[in-house]
Protein backbone atom coordinates (compact mmCIF):
# COMPACT_ATOMS: atom_id res chain seq x y z
CA UNK A 1 0.00 0.00 0.00
CA UNK A 2 1.40 3.38 -1.01
CA UNK A 3 0.72 6.21 1.42
CA UNK A 4 0.69 9.85 0.44
CA UNK A 5 2.99 12.28 2.24
CA UNK A 6 0.01 13.74 4.12
CA UNK A 7 -1.23 10.28 5.14
CA UNK A 8 2.25 9.43 6.38
CA UNK A 9 2.39 12.62 8.44
CA UNK A 10 -1.12 12.06 9.84
CA UNK A 11 -0.25 8.50 10.81
CA UNK A 12 3.00 9.59 12.43
CA UNK A 13 1.31 12.38 14.40
CA UNK A 14 -1.47 10.01 15.53
CA UNK A 15 1.05 7.52 16.85
CA UNK A 16 3.15 10.20 18.49
CA UNK A 17 6.22 9.36 16.43
CA UNK A 18 6.32 12.68 14.59
CA UNK A 19 7.26 15.77 16.53
CA UNK A 20 7.82 18.55 14.04
CA UNK A 21 8.00 21.48 16.35
CA UNK A 22 7.92 25.24 16.28
CA UNK A 23 10.07 27.85 18.01
CA UNK A 24 8.81 27.07 21.51
CA UNK A 25 8.63 23.36 21.09
CA UNK A 26 4.93 23.14 20.26
CA UNK A 27 3.93 20.57 17.66
CA UNK A 28 3.22 22.41 14.42
CA UNK A 29 -0.22 22.17 12.77
CA UNK A 30 -0.39 19.64 9.96
CA UNK A 31 -0.50 22.22 7.18
CA UNK A 32 2.72 23.82 8.42
CA UNK A 33 4.32 20.44 8.78
CA UNK A 34 3.56 19.64 5.14
CA UNK A 35 5.44 22.69 3.90
CA UNK A 36 8.28 22.14 6.35
CA UNK A 37 11.38 20.72 4.64
CA UNK A 38 11.89 18.59 7.71
CA UNK A 39 8.35 17.20 7.95
CA UNK A 40 9.50 13.63 7.44
CA UNK A 41 13.03 14.09 8.73
CA UNK A 42 13.83 11.08 10.90
CA UNK A 43 16.25 13.14 13.00
CA UNK A 44 13.47 15.35 14.33
CA UNK A 45 11.16 12.50 15.28
CA UNK A 46 10.74 9.94 18.02
CA UNK A 47 13.70 10.04 20.39
CA UNK A 48 15.75 12.07 17.94
CA UNK A 49 13.35 14.98 18.51
CA UNK A 50 14.89 17.73 20.63
CA UNK A 51 13.86 18.56 24.17
CA UNK A 52 13.49 22.24 25.03
CA UNK A 53 13.44 22.39 28.79
CA UNK A 54 16.58 22.53 30.91
CA UNK A 55 15.87 20.81 34.20
CA UNK A 56 17.55 19.69 37.41
CA UNK A 57 16.10 16.62 39.10
CA UNK A 58 17.33 15.27 42.44
CA UNK A 59 16.69 12.09 44.40
CA UNK A 60 15.97 10.02 41.33
CA UNK A 61 14.34 6.60 41.56
CA UNK A 62 16.85 3.78 41.25
CA UNK A 63 16.13 0.20 40.26
CA UNK A 64 18.84 -2.02 41.73
CA UNK A 65 21.69 -0.51 43.73
CA UNK A 66 24.26 2.06 42.71
CA UNK A 67 27.78 0.75 43.41
CA UNK A 68 28.94 2.53 46.60
CA UNK A 69 32.39 3.24 45.13
CA UNK A 70 30.89 4.94 42.06
CA UNK A 71 31.21 8.66 42.77
CA UNK A 72 31.33 11.16 39.99
CA UNK A 73 29.48 12.61 37.08
CA UNK A 74 28.62 11.23 33.67
CA UNK A 75 28.00 13.80 30.95
CA UNK A 76 26.90 13.12 27.41
CA UNK A 77 26.75 15.54 24.49
CA UNK A 78 24.44 15.46 21.49
CA UNK A 79 22.60 17.56 18.89
CA UNK A 80 19.44 19.28 20.12
CA UNK A 81 18.30 22.15 17.86
CA UNK A 82 16.83 24.94 19.99
CA UNK A 83 14.88 26.40 17.03
CA UNK A 84 13.29 25.01 13.85
CA UNK A 85 16.17 24.39 11.44
CA UNK A 86 16.88 26.71 8.54
CA UNK A 87 16.32 24.39 5.59
CA UNK A 88 16.97 20.69 5.68
CA UNK A 89 18.22 19.43 9.01
CA UNK A 90 21.07 16.96 9.35
CA UNK A 91 21.50 15.22 12.70
CA UNK A 92 25.01 16.61 13.06
CA UNK A 93 23.73 20.23 12.87
CA UNK A 94 21.80 20.56 16.14
CA UNK A 95 22.94 22.70 19.08
CA UNK A 96 24.90 20.78 21.68
CA UNK A 97 22.98 19.81 24.78
CA UNK A 98 24.70 18.21 27.76
CA UNK A 99 22.94 15.58 29.84
CA UNK A 100 24.59 14.99 33.20
CA UNK A 101 24.08 12.38 35.92
CA UNK A 102 25.71 12.98 39.29
CA UNK A 103 26.23 9.95 41.48
CA UNK A 104 27.30 10.05 45.11
CA UNK A 105 26.67 7.85 48.14
CA UNK A 106 24.22 5.67 46.26
CA UNK A 107 22.08 8.64 45.15
CA UNK A 108 21.68 10.16 41.71
CA UNK A 109 20.58 13.46 40.23
CA UNK A 110 20.21 14.72 36.65
CA UNK A 111 20.56 18.01 34.82
CA UNK A 112 20.61 19.04 31.18
CA UNK A 113 21.95 22.27 29.72
CA UNK A 114 22.51 23.70 26.27
CA UNK A 115 26.05 24.60 25.29
CA UNK A 116 25.53 28.33 24.88
CA UNK A 117 27.79 28.91 21.90
CA UNK A 118 28.02 32.23 20.10
CA UNK A 119 25.73 30.87 17.36
CA UNK A 120 23.25 29.58 19.95
CA UNK A 121 23.13 33.03 21.58
CA UNK A 122 22.68 34.84 18.26
CA UNK A 123 19.87 32.53 17.25
CA UNK A 124 18.28 32.81 20.71
CA UNK A 125 18.30 36.60 20.40
CA UNK A 126 16.88 36.46 16.86
CA UNK A 127 14.22 33.91 17.83
CA UNK A 128 14.96 31.92 14.71
CA UNK A 129 17.68 29.80 13.15
CA UNK A 130 20.36 31.79 11.33
CA UNK A 131 22.74 29.05 10.16
CA UNK A 132 22.23 26.37 7.55
CA UNK A 133 23.68 22.91 8.05
CA UNK A 134 25.47 20.11 6.26
CA UNK A 135 22.56 19.14 4.01
CA UNK A 136 21.46 22.61 2.96
CA UNK A 137 22.67 25.13 0.40
CA UNK A 138 25.07 27.46 2.22
CA UNK A 139 25.00 31.26 2.32
CA UNK A 140 27.07 31.91 -0.81
CA UNK A 141 28.03 35.44 0.23
CA UNK A 142 29.60 34.09 3.41
CA UNK A 143 31.18 31.22 1.51
CA UNK A 144 32.86 33.45 -1.09
CA UNK A 145 34.03 35.82 1.66
CA UNK A 146 35.82 32.87 3.26
CA UNK A 147 33.59 33.03 6.34
CA UNK A 148 32.29 30.03 8.20
CA UNK A 149 28.86 29.06 7.00
CA UNK A 150 28.25 26.56 9.80
CA UNK A 151 27.52 27.19 13.42
CA UNK A 152 30.06 25.73 15.85
CA UNK A 153 27.41 23.68 17.61
CA UNK A 154 29.73 22.12 20.24
CA UNK A 155 27.51 19.07 19.95
CA UNK A 156 29.66 15.96 19.51
CA UNK A 157 31.81 14.98 22.45
CA UNK A 158 33.49 16.03 25.70
CA UNK A 159 37.05 16.18 26.95
CA UNK A 160 38.42 16.35 30.50
CA UNK A 161 42.08 17.39 30.40
CA UNK A 162 44.29 19.50 32.67
CA UNK A 163 41.31 20.48 34.82
CA UNK A 164 39.38 21.81 31.84
CA UNK A 165 36.08 20.34 30.74
CA UNK A 166 35.47 20.99 27.06
CA UNK A 167 32.50 20.45 24.75
CA UNK A 168 33.81 19.50 21.32
CA UNK A 169 32.66 20.02 17.76
CA UNK A 170 35.05 19.15 14.95
CA UNK A 171 34.95 22.17 12.67
CA UNK A 172 36.03 24.79 15.21
CA UNK A 173 37.31 25.47 18.70
CA UNK A 174 36.18 23.69 21.87
CA UNK A 175 33.90 25.34 24.45
CA UNK A 176 34.78 25.34 28.12
CA UNK A 177 32.07 24.00 30.41
CA UNK A 178 31.70 24.68 34.12
CA UNK A 179 31.37 21.80 36.58
CA UNK A 180 29.23 20.55 38.06
CA UNK A 181 26.59 23.00 36.82
CA UNK A 182 27.31 22.46 33.07
CA UNK A 183 27.34 26.21 32.44
CA UNK A 184 29.07 27.47 29.29
CA UNK A 185 32.18 29.55 30.00
CA UNK A 186 32.91 30.26 26.33
CA UNK A 187 35.13 29.22 23.44
CA UNK A 188 38.50 27.83 24.52
CA UNK A 189 41.64 27.80 22.37
CA UNK A 190 44.35 26.63 24.83
CA UNK A 191 45.47 30.17 25.69
CA UNK A 192 45.69 31.12 22.04
CA UNK A 193 47.87 28.14 21.13
CA UNK A 194 45.27 26.30 19.09
CA UNK A 195 45.37 27.57 15.51
CA UNK A 196 43.10 25.06 13.80
CA UNK A 197 39.82 23.24 14.20
CA UNK A 198 39.76 20.68 17.00
CA UNK A 199 38.60 17.09 16.57
CA UNK A 200 35.79 15.66 18.67
CA UNK A 201 38.05 12.67 19.35
CA UNK A 202 41.38 13.82 20.79
CA UNK A 203 43.35 11.24 22.79
CA UNK A 204 45.07 11.69 26.11
CA UNK A 205 48.15 9.50 26.42
CA UNK A 206 47.56 7.65 29.69
CA UNK A 207 51.28 7.55 30.55
CA UNK A 208 52.54 10.99 29.45
CA UNK A 209 49.34 13.02 29.89
CA UNK A 210 49.88 14.58 26.46
CA UNK A 211 46.76 15.49 24.53
CA UNK A 212 47.03 14.45 20.89
CA UNK A 213 44.64 16.11 18.45
CA UNK A 214 44.00 17.18 14.88
CA UNK A 215 41.65 19.43 12.99
CA UNK A 216 40.39 19.29 9.43
CA UNK A 217 39.05 22.03 7.21
CA UNK A 218 37.53 20.32 4.15
CA UNK A 219 37.09 23.46 2.07
CA UNK A 220 40.38 25.20 2.78
CA UNK A 221 44.04 24.19 2.40
CA UNK A 222 45.86 22.80 4.28
CA UNK A 223 43.02 20.37 4.79
CA UNK A 224 44.55 18.83 7.91
CA UNK A 225 46.47 20.07 10.95
CA UNK A 226 47.94 18.04 13.78
CA UNK A 227 48.93 19.14 17.29
CA UNK A 228 50.37 17.75 20.49
CA UNK A 229 49.31 19.56 23.67
CA UNK A 230 51.31 19.25 26.89
CA UNK A 231 49.80 17.81 30.08
CA UNK A 232 49.64 21.44 31.28
CA UNK A 233 47.47 22.45 28.32
CA UNK A 234 50.13 24.20 26.23
CA UNK A 235 50.14 23.57 22.48
CA UNK A 236 53.67 22.19 22.08
CA UNK A 237 53.69 21.08 18.44
CA UNK A 238 51.52 21.95 15.44
CA UNK A 239 52.11 20.85 11.88
CA UNK A 240 50.09 20.79 8.68
CA UNK A 241 49.62 17.44 6.96
CA UNK A 242 49.25 17.43 3.22
CA UNK A 243 46.06 15.90 1.86
CA UNK A 244 45.24 16.07 -1.85
CA UNK A 245 41.55 16.86 -1.12
CA UNK A 246 39.20 17.78 1.69
CA UNK A 247 37.60 14.88 3.50
CA UNK A 248 35.54 14.25 6.59
CA UNK A 249 37.95 12.91 9.21
CA UNK A 250 35.97 12.26 12.36
CA UNK A 251 38.46 10.23 14.38
CA UNK A 252 42.07 9.01 14.45
CA UNK A 253 44.19 6.87 16.77
CA UNK A 254 47.47 6.92 18.66
CA UNK A 255 50.06 4.38 19.76
CA UNK A 256 52.92 4.99 22.20
CA UNK A 257 55.03 6.52 19.44
CA UNK A 258 52.81 7.11 16.42
CA UNK A 259 49.65 8.91 15.35
CA UNK A 260 47.33 7.36 12.75
CA UNK A 261 45.16 9.37 10.36
CA UNK A 262 42.38 8.15 8.06
CA UNK A 263 42.01 9.65 4.58
CA UNK A 264 38.81 7.85 3.58
CA UNK A 265 36.73 8.40 0.47
CA UNK A 266 34.07 10.62 2.06
CA UNK A 267 35.09 13.77 0.24
CA UNK A 268 34.00 17.35 0.45
CA UNK A 269 32.44 18.43 -2.84
CA UNK A 270 32.25 22.21 -3.17
CA UNK A 271 30.28 22.11 -6.43
CA UNK A 272 27.58 19.92 -4.93
CA UNK A 273 27.62 21.72 -1.57
CA UNK A 274 27.13 25.11 -3.20
CA UNK A 275 24.12 23.73 -5.09
CA UNK A 276 22.55 22.44 -1.89
CA UNK A 277 23.34 18.80 -2.61
CA UNK A 278 25.22 18.13 0.61
CA UNK A 279 28.74 18.81 1.81
CA UNK A 280 30.28 15.31 1.78
CA UNK A 281 29.94 12.49 -0.74
CA UNK A 282 31.18 8.91 -0.58
CA UNK A 283 33.28 7.77 -3.56
CA UNK A 284 33.35 3.97 -3.45
CA UNK A 285 35.84 3.77 -6.34
CA UNK A 286 38.58 5.54 -4.32
CA UNK A 287 40.86 3.56 -1.97
CA UNK A 288 41.20 4.31 1.73
CA UNK A 289 44.51 5.68 2.97
CA UNK A 290 45.91 5.36 6.47
CA UNK A 291 48.71 7.74 7.44
CA UNK A 292 51.24 6.99 10.19
CA UNK A 293 53.30 9.80 11.70
CA UNK A 294 55.76 9.64 14.59
CA UNK A 295 54.05 11.56 17.40
CA UNK A 296 56.30 14.60 17.50
CA UNK A 297 57.31 14.79 13.83
CA UNK A 298 56.32 17.27 11.15
CA UNK A 299 53.61 16.38 8.68
CA UNK A 300 56.01 15.70 5.79
CA UNK A 301 57.24 12.57 7.64
CA UNK A 302 53.84 10.88 7.36
CA UNK A 303 53.77 7.51 5.63
CA UNK A 304 50.59 6.41 3.86
CA UNK A 305 49.22 2.87 3.49
CA UNK A 306 46.47 2.02 1.01
CA UNK A 307 43.53 -0.27 1.70
CA UNK A 308 40.17 -1.04 0.05
CA UNK A 309 37.56 1.75 0.27
CA UNK A 310 35.55 2.00 3.47
CA UNK A 311 34.39 4.54 5.99
CA UNK A 312 35.18 4.82 9.70
CA UNK A 313 33.59 7.19 12.17
CA UNK A 314 35.32 5.72 15.22
CA UNK A 315 38.45 3.81 16.08
CA UNK A 316 38.60 1.49 19.07
CA UNK A 317 42.37 1.67 19.63
CA UNK A 318 45.80 1.29 18.03
CA UNK A 319 49.07 -0.12 19.28
CA UNK A 320 52.53 -1.28 18.23
CA UNK A 321 53.12 -5.03 17.96
CA UNK A 322 56.38 -6.42 16.58
CA UNK A 323 57.07 -4.76 13.24
CA UNK A 324 53.44 -3.79 12.82
CA UNK A 325 51.16 -0.98 13.87
CA UNK A 326 47.69 -2.31 14.57
CA UNK A 327 44.45 -0.36 14.23
CA UNK A 328 41.02 -1.62 15.33
CA UNK A 329 37.97 0.39 14.33
CA UNK A 330 34.29 0.15 13.50
CA UNK A 331 34.48 -0.16 9.71
CA UNK A 332 31.57 0.61 7.38
CA UNK A 333 31.71 -1.15 4.02
CA UNK A 334 30.35 2.13 2.58
CA UNK A 335 29.30 5.44 4.08
CA UNK A 336 25.96 4.76 5.82
CA UNK A 337 22.91 6.17 4.06
CA UNK A 338 21.21 6.75 7.38
CA UNK A 339 23.34 9.84 7.94
CA UNK A 340 24.07 10.87 4.35
CA UNK A 341 24.39 14.55 3.57
CA UNK A 342 22.51 14.91 0.31
CA UNK A 343 19.13 13.99 1.74
CA UNK A 344 19.59 15.05 5.37
CA UNK A 345 19.54 11.52 6.61
CA UNK A 346 16.59 10.11 4.72
CA UNK A 347 17.55 6.54 3.80
CA UNK A 348 17.78 6.24 0.04
CA UNK A 349 18.83 2.66 -0.49
CA UNK A 350 17.87 0.90 2.70
CA UNK A 351 19.80 -2.30 3.09
CA UNK A 352 22.60 -1.53 0.64
CA UNK A 353 26.01 -0.91 2.11
CA UNK A 354 26.80 0.91 5.29
CA UNK A 355 27.19 -2.14 7.51
CA UNK A 356 29.51 -1.42 10.41
CA UNK A 357 31.60 -3.98 12.26
CA UNK A 358 34.80 -4.29 14.26
CA UNK A 359 37.77 -4.58 11.91
CA UNK A 360 41.53 -4.80 12.21
CA UNK A 361 44.26 -3.35 9.99
CA UNK A 362 47.98 -4.14 10.39
CA UNK A 363 50.49 -1.79 8.80
CA UNK A 364 54.13 -2.78 8.44
CA UNK A 365 56.41 0.24 8.00
CA UNK A 366 59.36 -2.05 7.17
CA UNK A 367 57.70 -3.75 4.20
CA UNK A 368 54.98 -1.21 3.41
CA UNK A 369 52.43 -4.02 3.56
CA UNK A 370 48.88 -3.72 4.89
CA UNK A 371 46.89 -6.66 6.22
CA UNK A 372 43.28 -6.44 7.31
CA UNK A 373 40.49 -8.66 8.57
CA UNK A 374 37.03 -8.40 10.11
CA UNK A 375 36.99 -9.22 13.82
CA UNK A 376 33.33 -9.83 14.55
CA UNK A 377 30.10 -10.10 12.57
CA UNK A 378 27.94 -8.03 14.95
CA UNK A 379 26.81 -4.57 13.83
CA UNK A 380 28.79 -2.41 16.25
CA UNK A 381 29.49 1.33 16.71
CA UNK A 382 30.56 3.76 19.45
CA UNK A 383 33.67 1.74 20.44
CA UNK A 384 35.18 2.40 23.87
CA UNK A 385 38.03 0.99 25.94
CA UNK A 386 39.55 1.37 29.39
CA UNK A 387 41.18 4.83 29.23
CA UNK A 388 44.51 3.45 30.53
CA UNK A 389 44.77 1.22 27.41
CA UNK A 390 44.76 4.09 24.91
CA UNK A 391 47.64 3.48 22.48
CA UNK A 392 48.57 0.18 24.13
CA UNK A 393 47.41 -3.32 23.36
CA UNK A 394 44.51 -4.06 25.65
CA UNK A 395 42.28 -7.07 25.88
CA UNK A 396 38.74 -5.68 25.90
CA UNK A 397 36.67 -3.36 23.75
CA UNK A 398 33.06 -2.28 24.13
CA UNK A 399 30.58 -1.05 21.55
CA UNK A 400 26.88 -0.46 20.97
CA UNK A 401 25.13 -3.11 18.89
CA UNK A 402 22.02 -3.08 16.76
CA UNK A 403 19.55 -5.76 15.80
CA UNK A 404 18.14 -3.46 13.12
CA UNK A 405 20.04 -1.17 10.82
CA UNK A 406 20.13 2.14 12.59
CA UNK A 407 19.25 2.05 16.28
CA UNK A 408 21.24 0.42 19.03
CA UNK A 409 19.55 -1.96 21.42
CA UNK A 410 22.44 -3.45 23.34
CA UNK A 411 26.15 -3.55 23.99
CA UNK A 412 29.01 -5.79 23.01
CA UNK A 413 32.14 -6.73 24.95
CA UNK A 414 34.85 -7.92 22.59
CA UNK A 415 37.83 -9.97 23.72
CA UNK A 416 40.80 -9.19 21.49
CA UNK A 417 42.71 -12.16 22.93
CA UNK A 418 40.13 -14.84 22.10
CA UNK A 419 38.37 -13.04 19.25
CA UNK A 420 35.01 -13.69 20.91
CA UNK A 421 32.27 -11.24 21.81
CA UNK A 422 29.48 -11.37 24.35
CA UNK A 423 26.33 -9.29 24.16
CA UNK A 424 24.11 -7.46 26.57
CA UNK A 425 20.68 -6.97 25.00
CA UNK A 426 18.49 -4.35 26.58
CA UNK A 427 14.90 -5.15 27.57
CA UNK A 428 12.55 -5.03 24.56
CA UNK A 429 11.83 -1.48 23.42
CA UNK A 430 14.81 0.08 25.20
CA UNK A 431 17.33 1.71 22.86
CA UNK A 432 20.79 2.88 23.80
CA UNK A 433 23.58 5.11 22.58
CA UNK A 434 27.24 4.98 23.47
CA UNK A 435 28.29 2.93 26.49
CA UNK A 436 31.26 4.37 28.37
CA UNK A 437 33.62 2.15 30.35
CA UNK A 438 34.22 3.39 33.89
CA UNK A 439 37.05 1.65 35.78
CA UNK A 440 36.29 0.63 39.35
CA UNK A 441 38.49 2.71 41.72
CA UNK A 442 41.49 0.60 42.67
CA UNK A 443 40.73 -2.11 40.10
CA UNK A 444 43.52 -4.45 38.96
CA UNK A 445 41.77 -6.22 36.07
CA UNK A 446 41.22 -4.34 32.80
CA UNK A 447 37.51 -5.14 32.76
CA UNK A 448 36.86 -4.48 36.45
CA UNK A 449 34.39 -1.64 36.15
CA UNK A 450 31.10 -0.70 34.58
CA UNK A 451 29.67 0.19 31.20
CA UNK A 452 27.35 3.15 31.64
CA UNK A 453 25.04 5.05 29.31
CA UNK A 454 21.57 6.41 28.61
CA UNK A 455 18.69 4.27 27.43
CA UNK A 456 15.35 5.32 25.97
CA UNK A 457 12.17 3.33 26.58
CA UNK A 458 9.86 3.55 23.57
CA UNK A 459 6.88 2.50 25.68
CA UNK A 460 7.16 5.25 28.29
CA UNK A 461 8.87 7.86 26.06
CA UNK A 462 11.28 8.42 28.97
CA UNK A 463 14.92 7.65 29.56
CA UNK A 464 17.15 5.93 32.06
CA UNK A 465 20.81 5.81 32.96
CA UNK A 466 22.08 2.27 33.31
CA UNK A 467 25.14 0.74 34.88
CA UNK A 468 26.28 -2.70 33.71
CA UNK A 469 28.93 -4.81 35.43
CA UNK A 470 31.62 -5.22 32.75
CA UNK A 471 32.81 -8.51 34.29
CA UNK A 472 29.28 -9.91 34.43
CA UNK A 473 28.31 -8.44 31.12
CA UNK A 474 25.25 -10.48 30.18
CA UNK A 475 23.59 -10.04 33.58
CA UNK A 476 20.86 -7.44 34.04
CA UNK A 477 21.97 -3.92 34.91
CA UNK A 478 23.49 -3.42 38.36
CA UNK A 479 21.42 -0.25 38.59
CA UNK A 480 19.03 1.79 36.46
CA UNK A 481 18.45 5.44 37.31
CA UNK A 482 14.96 6.35 36.11
CA UNK A 483 14.75 9.85 34.66
CA UNK A 484 11.62 12.01 34.73
CA UNK A 485 12.33 13.20 31.19
CA UNK A 486 13.46 11.97 27.80
CA UNK A 487 17.13 12.16 26.84
CA UNK A 488 17.27 12.32 23.03
CA UNK A 489 19.64 10.02 21.18
CA UNK A 490 23.04 11.67 21.18
CA UNK A 491 26.71 11.17 20.62
CA UNK A 492 29.59 10.89 23.07
CA UNK A 493 29.86 10.93 26.83
CA UNK A 494 32.57 10.94 29.45
CA UNK A 495 32.92 9.94 33.08
CA UNK A 496 34.32 12.52 35.50
CA UNK A 497 35.52 10.68 38.62
CA UNK A 498 34.98 12.54 41.85
CA UNK A 499 33.08 15.43 40.25
CA UNK A 500 29.69 15.81 41.88
Ligand SMILES: [Fe+2]
Pocket residue numbers: 156157200201250313314491492
Ligand atom coordinates in the same frame (compact mmCIF):
# COMPACT_ATOMS: atom_id res chain seq x y z
FE1 LIG B 1 32.24 10.53 17.21
